[in-house]
Amino acid sequence: QxxxxxxxxxxxxxxxxxxxxxxxxxxxxVNYNYVSWYQQHPGKAPKLMIYDVTSRxxxxxxxxxxxxxxxxxxxxxSGLQAEDEADxxxxxxxxxxxxxxFGTGTTxxxx
Amino acid sequence: EVQLVESGGGLVQxxxxxxxxxxxxxxxxxxxxxxxxxxxSGKGLEYVAGITSDGGDTHYTxxxxxxxxxxxxxxxxxxYLQMSSLRPEDTSFYYCVKDMWERRELGTPYWWGQGTxxxxxx
Numbered sequence: 001q002x003x004x005x006x007x008x009x010x011x012x013x014x015x016x017x018x019x020x021x022x023x024x025x026x027x028x029x030v031n032y033n034y035v036s037w038y039q040q041h042p043g044k045a046p047k048l049m050i051y052d053v054t055s056r057x058x059x060x061x062x063x064x065x066x067x068x069x070x071x072x073x074x075x076x077x078s079g080l081q082a083e084d085e086a087d088x089x090x091x092x093x094x095x096x097x098x099x100x101x102f103g104t105g106t107t108x109x110x111x
Numbered sequence: 112e113v114q115l116v117e118s119g120g121g122l123v124q125x126x127x128x129x130x131x132x133x134x135x136x137x138x139x140x141x142x143x144x145x146x147x148x149x150x151x152s153g154k155g156l157e158y159v160a161g162i163t164s165d166g167g168d169t170h171y172t173x174x175x176x177x178x179x180x181x182x183x184x185x186x187x188x189x190x191y192l193q194m195s196s197l198r199p200e201d202t203s204f205y206y207c208v209k210d211m212w213e214r215r216e217l218g219t220p221y222w223w224g225q226g227t228x229x230x231x232x233x
Contacts, residue, residue, distance in 0.1 A: 034219075036219050036220075038156070040156075045206060045223035045224065045225055045226060046148075046156065046206075046223050047223070048211070048219070048220070048221050048222075051211060051219045051221075052219070057211075057221070089155065089156050091156075091158075091219075091220070097173055098158065098171075098172045098173055099158070099161060099170040099217065100146075100158040100161070100170075100172075100220075101158065102148075102155060102156040102157065102158060103155075104155055105155040105156070
């Protein structure tokens with residue numbers, strides 16, 4: 001069972017901004033300085049979009065940005081485009097027995 | 112260009128074994144940690160295992176500890192996942208993933224292969 005909870009779906013119209021949350025539990029062992037985010041289109045392998053909370057790999061649009069506050073990490077997509085419709089997963093390391101954990105996943109729907 | 116090509120997936124009976132391979136090219140394999148991540152059909156991502164660049168340290172998710180072994184052959188640029196005592200709940204696509212950082216220790220899973228399907232069923 002994932003230690004990171006995401007909303008099942010988030011929707012928005014083209015051009016709008018949306019935010020996806022990734023929430024742990026108070027006192028959990030997640031390392032919130034290490035959150036990354038992945039985008040996955042249907043039938044495709046995931047793609048890294050954000051690492052170390054706020055950094056973007058080369059080639060990723062600056063419309064994607066990340067942040068954290070307490071035990072919640074967030075991914076914001078600005079200027080929403082049709083191609084952003086995909087599943088998004090947060091990911092982090094933990095100080096528990098399992099080194100890494102993924103969030104439950106969020107489907108972004110572009111209206 | 113980085114390429115990761117997984118192979119070895121297939122249908123196996125519960126309790127059986129299978130070895131997955133991941134052939135890597137386009138980067139200096141022996142300087143990057145590597146990971147295996149799986150995804151059941153229609154479900155989310157689950158971290159399975161990771162290995163340091165020199166193969167000296169490994170990490171596993173709790174559900175596969177004692178049943179799966181990750182290892183690598185740096186002379187062949189190949190990553191492996193030996194799976195035994197397989198269960199129906201191990202049925203998933205298994206992805207080979209290159210780490211982001213050129214160093215010994217595990218870091219951020221970065222570049223993903225296309226995956227290989229493992230089906231555990233009688």
